[in-house]
Amino acid sequence: MLKALTTYKTPVLSAVICIVFYVSFAYNLERSSFLKLISFYSALFLFTYLLIEKSNLKFWHLAGLGIIFRLLFITAIPNLSQDFYRFLWDGRLLFQGTSPYLFTPDSSTSLGVTIVQSHQLIEGMGPLNASHFSNYPPINQLFYVIAALFAGKSVLGSVVVLRVLIVLADVGILYFGKKILAQLNLPIKNVFWYFLSPFIIIELTGNLHFEGAMLFFFVLALYLFFKGKWFWAAVLIGLSVSVKLIPLLFLPLFLKYFNFKNECFTKLSLMNLMKFYTLIGGTVLLTFLPFLSSEFIAHFSATIALWFQNFEFNASVYYIIRWVGFQIVGWNVIETVGKILPILVLFFVLSLAFFRDNKNPQQLLTAMLFAILFYLLFATTVHPWYIATPLLLSVFTKYKFPIVWSFMVILSYSAYGKDGFDENLWLVAIEYTTVIGVAIWELFFRKKESQPTSIKNI
Structure with a gap:
């Protein structure tokens, strides 16, 4: 005892x-x-x-x-x-x-x-x-x-x-x-x-x-996907998207996984890939179907656009661009920059999909981690709970900087004082300098570790 x-x-x-x-x-x-x-x-x-x-x-x-x-x-x-x-x-x-x-x-x-x-x-x-x-x-x-x-x-x-x-x-x-x-x-x-x-x-x-609900569907989808059950994985990814839209960011990254046994796409692998994307899109559409109307499309798309072109909170790269904009043109350039930054994120994710080998689970999960990292670094609004996605993905990789981020993001709450909202940009700078510094160290200076390239059956 x-x-x-x-x-x-x-x-x-x-x-x-x-x-x-x-x-x-x-x-x-x-x-x-x-x-x-x-x-x-x-x-x-x-x-x-x-x-x-x-x-x-x-x-x-x-x-x-x-x-x-x-x-x-x-x-x-x-x-x-x-x-x-x-x-x-x-x-x-x-x-x-x-x-x-x-x-x-x-x-x-x-x-x-x-x-x-x-x-x-x-x-x-x-x-x-x-x-x-x-x-x-x-x-x-x-x-x-x-x-x-x-x-x-x-x-x-x-x-x-x-x-x-x-x-x-x-x-x-x-x-x-x-x-x-x-x-x-x-x-x-x-x-x-x-x-x-x-x-x-x-x-x-x-x-x-409800990031947790989104991530539950997505993790279950990954579990089934790595076991070769991509049909049900696609349905679950669709459900995940219908909780939060973030998993849409990862869809291009599945491209090479469907031909990982071959040097190029076969007719069968290309067909399965198209079926996979069609099932995801069909599931998402099915969940939205009861609400579809011209008014819904206008309202929903306009509200989503607000997060890129109107709202700003706890951003990193965008705040630097905003400062440069004030020096050059004398006003906040969020409306213009908010349209460009998502395009840059899309190009980055597509580059991960086409030019990086994502042919095994470890590579795919790592690509997802850096896709969401790039997205959040270029976002105009990064609420603390957004870090839940990179934190969970990091669990399945060798990278730990999202754990550091999940601690540092608490600094963003300094904006909510007794006298109202007032964001402290020095604390924002400390947050992102720390997180990016750790990420760079893990990428380029940490001693390389051997990573598993295959999965085993349970």
Whole structure:
């Protein structure tokens, strides 16, 4: 007994300290209290590192801790993001049979329907969110409808329902992420840099962002794809896109995987590739079909465009371009640059697809990681929860800079002070200088490690 206490003293102490900090984070923290926020967050990262890298806990011990940490948030109202109010509004509107893509919350008085707690939801989401049409794809909307179905008259009840769905998605990622790591002959503990990450627990479970649901469908798709079941993988990728549009970025990267046994495309491999893309597109179209109309297309595309041409937050390359623009023309060039940057990202991803060998799982996953890195570096808006995708992909590669990013991104919350929004560009510079520096070191200066090039059957 004494030996067991000695053996588990450090992990038990680390777990207890994490519990204390997570409870404080969930129930006793305001977004404007930046010093308190970053102190709690730093402590959580330190003790999570000890649990993952320095303890001798078994897989299911760590998995159990990950679930416990998430359940601590179960009755907490998100305190770092107000987006969930919009989720509830969309879900309650759609539950009554009205498309959230056709009406903005601030025009709800003309809808002819009654949204329970409408005033509270609109006030909670803020005037900027309330003045725009929904940009959340249909499968994402389905989760909001489930919250309306089970707790349509209670904000807290709806929050609990959404949180349970997000926790279940993360458990699914843990399960299939473990299987992919086994396929790739990589350390199983890598998956806990996602599942035990304070960033993931706080941003997804705590703040109710559905990147986890998107990533669950995508990880399951990858698991099936690497087992040769590309038909169902394509369907799941389509569902993933219909939660969040980000997986569209990765589609060109599958190009060479379909001919990895040959030097050039055969008729069969080309046909399978076309079927793969057709199934993805068909699945996405099927989920959007109930909402399709000329109004929907106009509203949805215009709202998506806002993220590139109007909104700016925690950007890197764009902020440098913006500064240069002010020096040359004297005004913010976001409307012009916001149209060009996505084209540059597309060319980069296509170059990865055509000029890089992505013929085995390790190469494909690494290409995906650098595709999303390039996209985020050139984005005009990078909210903290966007880092969930590169963080999960890094689990299956040798690169660790997304783990550093998942810590450094907390600096972006310094913008939310007691006197309103005021972004500190010095802290943004520190964030990106650190992340890019680590990425460059891993790419060019770290001692090269041998990487598995094949997968094994489970």
